Amino acid sequence: MHLNTLEDVIRFLCGRDTDDTTLDARKGRAPDWSDLQWVLRKARPSASYPTSPIPCRHCGLTASTATTSSSNINGNAGRPYFRCPTMGKFLVFADARGNDPTNPVCRCGLSSKRMMSGFYNAKTPGKLFYVCRSGMCEYYRECRDARGEHVVVDWELVDHLAWLEII
Numbered sequence: 767m768h769l770n771t772l773e774d775v776i777r778f779l780c781g782r783d784t785d786d787t788t789l790d791a792r793k794g795r796a797p798d799w800s801d802l803q804w805v806l807r808k809a810r811p812s813a814s815y816p817t818s819p820i821p822c823r824h825c826g827l828t829a830s831t832a833t834t835s836s837s838n839i840n841g842n843a844g845r846p847y848f849r850c851p852t853m854g855k856f857l858v859f860a861d862a863r864g865n866d867p868t869n870p871v872c873r874c875g876l877s878s879k880r881m882m883s884g885f886y887n888a889k890t891p892g893k894l895f896y897v898c899r900s901g902m903c904e905y906y907r908e909c910r911d912a913r914g915e916h917v918v919v920d921w922e923l924v925d926h927l928a929w930l931e932i933i
């Protein structure tokens with residue numbers, strides 16, 4: 767499944783109940799991106815994320831805080847994150863992006879964080895997957911549609927999806 771349009775994104779996020787309930791409030795015209803933002807804020811507020819340094823799941827020491835470069839070309843520019851203080855290994859982004867409470871549950875028993883493979887050097891660019899949103903476990907699961915195919919985001923939509931905190 768390729769997410770190329772707003773309609774694709776709505777179908778992906780809301781499933782079959784979209785037509786009658788989800789975008790009800792703005793009936794009478796085609797939904798736009800701000801409608802979807804309104805719906806998500808109201809119906810599906812983001813799950814929490816770590817706001818202070820977590821213990822590193824590799825070495826147990828308190829994680830270091832860092833921020834991705836503003837020139838990051840994978841839709842991750844300027845994101846705060848935690849990393850291992852000894853090896854520098856990435857642990858988790860310290861933000862609400864992708865923290866859809868309906869995501870599958872990680873090994874900690876929490877709803878996971880939706881992320882996207884980069885467009886540079888990735889085997890399947892724009893592929894969605896899930897990780898632990900607290901950064902405490904190694905959970906990883908690919909996002910697949912009902913037919914078992916990867917859910918892949920079109921490059922043109924990355925900024926919109928990031929703004930809506932969908933990824």
Ligand SMILES: [Zn+2]
Binds near residue numbers: 850
């Ligand atoms: Zn560590």
Ligand SMILES: [Zn+2]
Binds near residue numbers: 876900
């Ligand atoms: Zn976890």
